[in-house]
Amino acid sequence: MNKQKVAKYFGWKLVRFIVLMIAVAIFSFVLLDLSPIDPVNAYLHGAAVSETQRQILQQYFGTNVPMTEKIFHWLMDLIQGNLGTSLIYRRPVIDVIIDKFMASLALMALSWILSGVIGFALGVVAGKNKGSWIDKAVKVYCYAIQSAPSFWVGMLVLMIFSVYLGWFPIGFGVPIGVRSTDATFIEWATRLVLPTLTLSLVGLAPITMYTRNELTQVLSSDFVLFAKSRGEKGWDLVKNHGIRNILLPAITLQFLSFSELFGGAVMIEQVFSYPGIGQTAVAAGLQNDVPLFLGIVVISAIFVFVGNLLADISYYFIDPRIKENEFND
Amino acid sequence: MDKLLDVENVSISFIQYTRGLNQRDLKVITDLTLDISEGEILAVLGSSGSGKSLLAHAIFGILPENARLNGKIKFKGKELSQEDKEEIRGKGIVLVPQSVNFLDPLMKISDIAIGHCETEEEKKAKKIKQREIFEHYNLGPEVDDMYPFQLSGGMARRVLVSTALLADPDLVVADEPTPGLDEKTVQETLNHFKHMKEEGIGVLLITHDIHAALEVADRIGIFYSGYVIEIALKEDFSGDGENLLHPYTKSLFKALPANGFEVVEGYQPLHGEIIEGCPFYDRCEMRFDRCKVERPELTDVGNNKKVRCFKYEEGA
Numbered sequence: 101m102n103k104q105k106v107a108k109y110f111g112w113k114l115v116r117f118i119v120l121m122i123a124v125a126i127f128s129f130v131l132l133d134l135s136p137i138d139p140v141n142a143y144l145h146g147a148a149v150s151e152t153q154r155q156i157l158q159q160y161f162g163t164n165v166p167m168t169e170k171i172f173h174w175l176m177d178l179i180q181g182n183l184g185t186s187l188i189y190r191r192p193v194i195d196v197i198i199d200k201f202m203a204s205l206a207l208m209a210l211s212w213i214l215s216g217v218i219g220f221a222l223g224v225v226a227g228k229n230k231g232s233w234i235d236k237a238v239k240v241y242c243y244a245i246q247s248a249p250s251f252w253v254g255m256l257v258l259m260i261f262s263v264y265l266g267w268f269p270i271g272f273g274v275p276i277g278v279r280s281t282d283a284t285f286i287e288w289a290t291r292l293v294l295p296t297l298t299l300s301l302v303g304l305a306p307i308t309m310y311t312r313n314e315l316t317q318v319l320s321s322d323f324v325l326f327a328k329s330r331g332e333k334g335w336d337l338v339k340n341h342g343i344r345n346i347l348l349p350a351i352t353l354q355f356l357s358f359s360e361l362f363g364g365a366v367m368i369e370q371v372f373s374y375p376g377i378g379q380t381a382v383a384a385g386l387q388n389d390v391p392l393f394l395g396i397v398v399i400s401a402i403f404v405f406v407g408n409l410l411a412d413i414s415y416y417f418i419d420p421r422i423k424e425n426e427f428n429d
Numbered sequence: 430m431d432k433l434l435d436v437e438n439v440s441i442s443f444i445q446y447t448r449g450l451n452q453r454d455l456k457v458i459t460d461l462t463l464d465i466s467e468g469e470i471l472a473v474l475g476s477s478g479s480g481k482s483l484l485a486h487a488i489f490g491i492l493p494e495n496a497r498l499n500g501k502i503k504f505k506g507k508e509l510s511q512e513d514k515e516e517i518r519g520k521g522i523v524l525v526p527q528s529v530n531f532l533d534p535l536m537k538i539s540d541i542a543i544g545h546c547e548t549e550e551e552k553k554a555k556k557i558k559q560r561e562i563f564e565h566y567n568l569g570p571e572v573d574d575m576y577p578f579q580l581s582g583g584m585a586r587r588v589l590v591s592t593a594l595l596a597d598p599d600l601v602v603a604d605e606p607t608p609g610l611d612e613k614t615v616q617e618t619l620n621h622f623k624h625m626k627e628e629g630i631g632v633l634l635i636t637h638d639i640h641a642a643l644e645v646a647d648r649i650g651i652f653y654s655g656y657v658i659e660i661a662l663k664e665d666f667s668g669d670g671e672n673l674l675h676p677y678t679k680s681l682f683k684a685l686p687a688n689g690f691e692v693v694e695g696y697q698p699l700h701g702e703i704i705e706g707c708p709f710y711d712r713c714e715m716r717f718d719r720c721k722v723e724r725p726e727l728t729d730v731g732n733n734k735k736v737r738c739f740k741y742e743e744g745a
Contacts, residue, residue, distance in 0.1 A: 320493075326531035329489040330596070331519030332545045340545055344535045 113412075117405055122175070124401040128394055129174050133167060142187055142388030178398070184391035188383065193395040196380065201399065204369070204376030208361050210296045215303030216354045222304065223311025223350075228338050230316050238312070242305040250364050254298045254371035261294055268294050271373040295372045299364050303357065310353050314346040351414050358407025362400050432464040432506075433600055433631040434488070434522075439500035440655075441483050441492065454497075458483055459655035459708075461500070462727050462735070465600065470622060470632040471660075472642035475652030476697060481635045482527075485604045488633075489524060490514030504600070519544070523593040525603040529585040532577040539563075539573035542592045555595065562591045566621075583614040590621045600631045607641045619645045639685070648733060651678050654697045654708040657727060660735040674736040677709050707738075715740060 139161045140154065149157075158164040162173065177184065183193035226238040245253065262270040269291055315338070318324060324341055332340065366378035373379070377396065384392040441458040457480040465471045475481045486492045488502055490511050502509050504521065518524075532541050542559045546552040563572060566587040572580075580588060586606070593601050603622065607615045615638075622632050622645050636642055642649050643666055651659045658675050665672035670682035680693040695712040706721040707713070713720065717739055727737040 322526070322528075322530045323533045325486075325491055326524065326526050327533070327544070328491045329518050329524040329526075330544050330592070331515075333515060336545050341533050341536075345533070 113409060117409075120405060121398070121401065125175060125178055125394075125398060126171055128397045129171055130167070132390055132394065133170065137388045137390060139163060139187065139388070139390050142390070174394075183395040183398070186384075186392040186395075187389045188387050188392065193391050196392060197377065197395050197399055200375065200377045200380040203374070204365055204378060207292060207295055207299065207369070207374065207376060208365055210292070211299035211303055211364075212354070212357075212361055214296065214300040215357075216307060216350075218300065219304030219307030219354075220311050220350055223308040224315055224338065224342070224346075226308065227312040227315030227319065228335070228342075230312075230319075235312070238308060242309045245302060246305040246309075248302075249367075250298065250302045251367045251371050253302055254295070254368050257294055257298045257301070258371065261297075271371075291372075291374070295368050295374050298371075299361070299368050302364055303361065306357065307350060307354055311346055311350050314349055315342050318342050318345045348415060352411045355407045355411030355414070359400075359404045362403060433467050433469075433504070434465045434633065435501070435503035435506075436461055436463050436484070436488075437501040437503070438462055439484070439487060439498065439502065441480070441487060441499075442497050443493075444495050444497070457655060458487075460727070461652070461655075461657050463650045463657060463660060465631040465633055467599070467631050468626050468629045469648070470626050470634055470646045471648050471650060472634040472636055472646035473650045473652055473657075474639060474642050475637060477637050479652060479697070480655060481637075481652060482604050485524060485602045485633075485635055488514070488522060488602055489518045491518075520596055521598060522600045522602060523596050523598040525589050525593045525601060525606055527605045527608070529577050529580060529589075531589070532585075534577055536576070537573065538575050538577065538580070538588055541577070542588065542595060544592075544595075559591075559595055562594050563588075566591050582610055583617065586610065586614060586618050587621075590618065594625075598630060600633065601625055602633045602635070604635045605637070606634070607636060607638050615641060639681070651675065651681070653677055654699075656708055656737060657735075658709065658737045660733075662732070662734060665734075674730065674734070674741055675709075675738050676713050676715055676740075680712075 140157045140163055143157060143161070144154075155164070162170065165173075181194070183197075185191065186193050186196050189196045222238050226235040229235050258270060261267050271291070319337065319342060324337055327337060327341055362378075365376060366381055368374070369376045369378035370382055377399075380392070381396045383389070384396060439458060439461040440456060442454045442456040445453055445455045447453050461484060463471060463473065473481055473484065483492065483496070487498050490509075492498060502514075504513075504517065507513070509517065532538075539556065539559055542563070543552060543555045546555060560570070560573070563569075568584065568587055568591065572584065572588070577585070589606070601622075606618055606622075610618065619641060622634065625632055626645075634642065634646060643663060646663055649661055649663060649666070650657050651661070659673070659678045661673055661678060666682055670679050670688065673679045673682055677693075680691070683689050683691045684693070693712050698708055698711070706719075706724055707716070710716055710720045720739060723739075725737050725739050725742070727735050728742065729735055730741055
């Protein structure tokens with residue numbers, strides 16, 4: 101492998117990324133424009149105004165120009181990094197998103213790692229002991245949690261740990277009446293525990309089931325049969341052949357779950373009133389904040405793209421077959 | 430003297446769900462008996478899909494969970510339990526598998542060949558030995574760092590044979606080692622087995638390739654519908670086949686292009702549709718009435734030969 105190949109590889113990824121971003125930007129804009137959501141009405145909040153005043157506002161928001169022109173303006177602004185001003189926060193959209201995204205990032209990153217590690221471990225244990233009580237217990241848990249809506253799981257967690265046991269506060273990012281900049285680390289961290297726990301509990305089901313299935317398949321493969329015929333057994337088989345062969349698909353799945361993570365965060369932040377990007381997205385949607393909503397769509401597209409890109413890169417380090425082929429394309 | 434490997438009346442069946450929750454016992458191998466001495470190559474010859482590979486798996490104790498094994502498998506006179514098999518596999522008895530699919534796709538060839546080691550010293554010692562054996566089989570140092578998907582067919586074959594020899598085995602079980610290979614590679618592979626034989630290793634060659642079997646084997650066990658119906662000497666496969674005993678073996682020999690290309694009508698009964706009498710009854714030219722209802726046993730006819738046919742029973 102040489103530098104030229106790597107450059108070419110990332111060059112192609114960049115082209116794909118740009119094409120994707122343009123497509124997402126145009127489609128989401130068109131959809132929003134066709135929807136009944138109207139920035140002028142959102143601004144007015146139903147207040148009675150004269151026709152002239154309304155026209156001035158339409159002029160201000162630029163809603164009375166043809167759609168092609170609107171799209172062009174939107175794309176031009178986007179290229180310059182200008183996402184406009186949020187109607188509900190009265191601040192540049194980009195500032196709002198960065199602010200909220202940081203709060204969500206801790207939540208998402210922690211639960212992503214926790215669900216990945218615990219899910220993989222549970223999957224390996226279940227797959228290794230296929231058919232045993234532990235396997236059955238893991239399966240029942242996964243099916244149950246997979247069928248349950250995440251907000252419901254969040255409510256259960258709230259009821260048990262906050263209401264009945266009283267171990268953790270029931271919500272918000274910081275204590276009520278305290279400015280977010282004044283809150284101590286402990287105050288902030290204790291409020292992060294339950295949302296993280298919920299997101300992890302929900303997120304580990306797919307990765308567990310997937311790992312379990314992959315491992316049982318690997319353990320019944322020809323090469324494990326051969327390893328057995330050479331005297332390897334038990335956990336040695338899992339360690340020497342199992343983990344290596346299931347790690348790649350598991351990592352892929354976990355990176356691909358970035359999109360679900362985002363969706364899950366929207367729900368969970370709502371349940372726990374956690375002031376992150378998810379709650380902001382819901383607020384923007386409900387209060388017709390078009391610029392903020394579009395901004396979040398674009399950011400989440402980037403987020404998911406980065407997740408997939410990281411999965412692609414991780415292949416390279418784990419699978420020698422891809423090491424050989426991928427960069428030759 | 431004790432034989433190296435004695436397989437006595439082994440049967441393997443699978444529990445199969447038919448309709449709903451009804452189970453039935455599907456016998457794939459009904460009665461398999463054979464033996465191998467040191468420095469001997471015994472070929473088990475049977476058609477594809479007849480369950481020959483299961484014999485290999487039974488010897489190593491790696492049958493699928495839903496398989497049931499009956500009968501005795503003795504190694505150096507000692508009957509092997511599942512625990513014994515787990516202890517002995519990879520040491521006294523080694524497997525030469527069918528194809529490159531039996532190698533872990535994500536492991537380097539030398540690591541696969543060395544296998545699992547408990548200590549660093551063990552690994553180092555094995556690494557040196559692996560290099561020696563690879564060198565002997567014309568596998569250069571660059572092969573050590575390759576992955577299975579990078580091997581050519583011939584290289585893969587040599588790697589598989591080398592992995593077997595790393596353990597200093599007494600017995601090598603080769604499961605279909607020749608299909609899909611070109612003439613030269615087949616020849617090369619068979620030569621490896623001949624060399625093993627010269628070093629006193631017993632070889633069980635499981636194959637459907639009658640030419641390969643005739644080329645290297647000392648004795649050939651004919652496998653038909655889950656039974657060993659005859660164990661013949663290689664020399665018997667000559668002339669008109671007059672020294673071959675079982676009617677099926679005779680017809681098999683005559684079906685070879687060089688010996689008349691005669692084909693017997695019919696097909697081998699599939700697993701589960703074998704009649705209670707002789708499995709060859711339907712196609713046999715010299716059958717007796719009792720063959721339909723009574724099943725002949727594999728009987729010793731001297732000179733290390735065995736046959737399962739009433740025709741050769743004393744007083745018949």
